[in-house]
Amino acid sequence: MEKRFYLETFGCQMNVVDSERIVSMLGEIGYHQVDAADQADLVLLNTCSVRDKAERKVYGHLGRFKPLKDVRPELIIGVGGCVAEQEGRKMLDEVPYLDLVFGTHNVHRLPELVQQAEEGKRRISLTGFLDRETRLNLFPQRSDLDTVTRFVTVMQGCDNFCTYCIVPHVRGREVSRPSREIIAEVEALVAQGVREVTLLGQNVNSYGNKGKGEVSFAQLVRKVAAVDGLSRLRFTTSHPKDLSDELIACFGDIENLCHQLHLPVQAGSNRILQQMNRGYTREDYLQTVEKLKKVCPDIRLSTDIIVGFPGETEEEFQLTLDLVAEVGYADAFTFLYSKRTGTAAADLEDKTGSRIKQQRFERLLELQQNNSQQIWQSDLGATLQLLVEGESKQGEGQVFGRTDWNRIVNFSGSTELIGQLVEVKITKVFRNSNLGELVN
Ligand code: SF4
Structure with missing residues (x-):
C-alpha cells in the first residue's frame, strides 16, 4: 500500500535543503509527499529556533495534529531541525502524541526511525552532534x-x-x-x-x-x-x-x-x-x-x-x-x-x-x-536578463524567472523557455516582484 507523508519546513535555506533530503530519503522507503496532514501516514515538522518563542510556536503547530492522532493512533508524528536539537526528549514529555524527535545532525537516520515507528517503536528521540x-x-x-x-x-x-x-x-x-x-x-x-x-x-x-x-x-x-x-x-x-x-x-x-x-x-x-x-x-x-x-x-x-x-x-x-x-x-x-x-x-x-x-x-x-x-x-522600462525557472502562479501562459539581482519577474511565455536565459522588458514594479514582456 502506498504510504504518504506531509512535511512543513520553517526557517532558513539550510532547513529547506534538509527538507529536500528528507523528501528524497522518504521516497526511497516508499513514501509519497502530500499537501495535507489529514491525508498522511507520517507528519513531520522541520523546525527553526532562530526566532522569538520558537519552541512555543512548534508546540502550537503540533497541537493542530492532535485531532488527527486521536482518530488515527497509527499516524506517525515527528519533529526535526533546530528546535528538536535544542529540546530533545523534553518534547516527548510535553507532547504525549509525538512519536519522533530528530536533531540537526541526525536527519540521515530518519528513514530508520520511521521504519522503527512503523513496527510499533514510538517515542524515539535522537539528538546530539556527530564528529567531523x-x-x-x-x-x-x-x-x-x-x-x-x-x-x-x-x-x-x-x-x-x-x-x-x-x-x-x-x-x-x-x-x-x-x-x-x-x-x-x-x-x-x-x-x-x-x-x-x-x-x-x-x-x-x-x-x-x-x-x-x-x-x-x-x-x-x-x-x-x-x-x-x-x-x-x-x-x-x-x-x-x-x-x-x-x-x-x-x-x-x-x-x-x-x-x-x-x-x-x-x-x-x-x-x-x-x-x-x-x-x-x-x-x-x-x-x-x-x-x-x-x-x-x-x-x-x-x-x-x-x-x-x-x-x-x-x-x-x-x-x-x-x-x-x-x-x-x-x-x-x-x-x-x-x-x-x-x-x-x-x-x-x-x-x-x-x-x-x-x-x-x-x-x-x-x-x-x-x-x-x-x-x-529604477528598473521600470529596462530590459533585463532572466533565467526562466518555471510556471508562474499568476495564471496560465505565464512563466517566471529571476534577474541577476534575484528579483522575480513574471511574464507571458511558453514553458519551453524554462532553463533559458531571456531578455525581458520590465513593465510594472510591485513590492516583491515585477511584471515584464519578453523581448527576444
Ligand atoms: S553565530 Fe549565528 S549570526 Fe553569527 S555568524 Fe554564526 S550563524 Fe551567523
Whole structure:
C-alpha cells in the first residue's frame, strides 16, 4: 500500500535543503509527499529556533495534529531541525502524541526511525552532534528535484558565536566539504539540467579545508563558476568579517557570478557590534561595501538588521539608520531582538521598553521600504536578463524567472523557455516582484 507523508519546513535555506533530503530519503522507503496532514501516514515538522518563542510556536503547530492522532493512533508524528536539537526528549514529555524527535545532525537516520515507528517503536528521540569525519560523509547530496536552480551545501555549522545567535548551539561547529566533491556535484547537476547554483553555508565565506591541495572560498567560487554549462552562480550567507579581497575581486571578473550579495550588518554602532561579537566595525563594513561597489558598480546588496539589542540607545539606533541610508540596500530583513535562552546576550541587561523598540523597528522599516522602492522602481522600462525557472502562479501562459539581482519577474511565455536565459522588458514594479514582456 502506498504510504504518504506531509512535511512543513520553517526557517532558513539550510532547513529547506534538509527538507529536500528528507523528501528524497522518504521516497526511497516508499513514501509519497502530500499537501495535507489529514491525508498522511507520517507528519513531520522541520523546525527553526532562530526566532522569538520558537519552541512555543512548534508546540502550537503540533497541537493542530492532535485531532488527527486521536482518530488515527497509527499516524506517525515527528519533529526535526533546530528546535528538536535544542529540546530533545523534553518534547516527548510535553507532547504525549509525538512519536519522533530528530536533531540537526541526525536527519540521515530518519528513514530508520520511521521504519522503527512503523513496527510499533514510538517515542524515539535522537539528538546530539556527530564528529567531523562522520559529518563530512553525510553532507546533503543532490536530490532528484526537477528544478533549474539548486542549492549546493559547501559547509555547515558556525564557529562565530554571535552573542544573540542560537545556531552554533544547535547546528554545531564549522565543517567544510572537500572542493572536489562540490565541483563533482555541480557538474552532475548541470548535466541534469540545472542552470543556476547557490553555494550554501551558515557562514559560507569562512569555507576552508585543511586538506592537501584544498582551496580558499574565492578559489572554490572560481572553480564552480568555470563548470561548463553553468549560467549563474550565487553564494549565501556571507559574514562581513570573512569577505576577503580575493573574494570581492570575483565580482569584478567572473561573468556568471550574479551581481547580488546578502551581507548581514546587524547594527550600525561599534559598541553594539562588539556586544554582538560580530568581529568587525562599522568602518570595516562600509569599507567592504565600498570595495564591492568599486569592482562591481551595479551590485545590489541585501542585509539583516536587529533592532533593540540589549542596551541599544537612541544614538546607537540612529547609527544603524545612517548606515542603511549610506549603503542603499535593495532589501533588508529586519528583526526585533528576541532573547534566545542559552546565548550570551540572554544575560545582558535590557532597560529599553518594548514600545520604544517597536517604534525604532517601524522607523527602520519605513526607511528601508523607501530605499527598496527607489531601487526596484529604477528598473521600470529596462530590459533585463532572466533565467526562466518555471510556471508562474499568476495564471496560465505565464512563466517566471529571476534577474541577476534575484528579483522575480513574471511574464507571458511558453514553458519551453524554462532553463533559458531571456531578455525581458520590465513593465510594472510591485513590492516583491515585477511584471515584464519578453523581448527576444
Ligand atoms: S555568524 Fe553569527 S549570526 Fe551567523 S550563524 Fe554564526 S553565530 Fe549565528
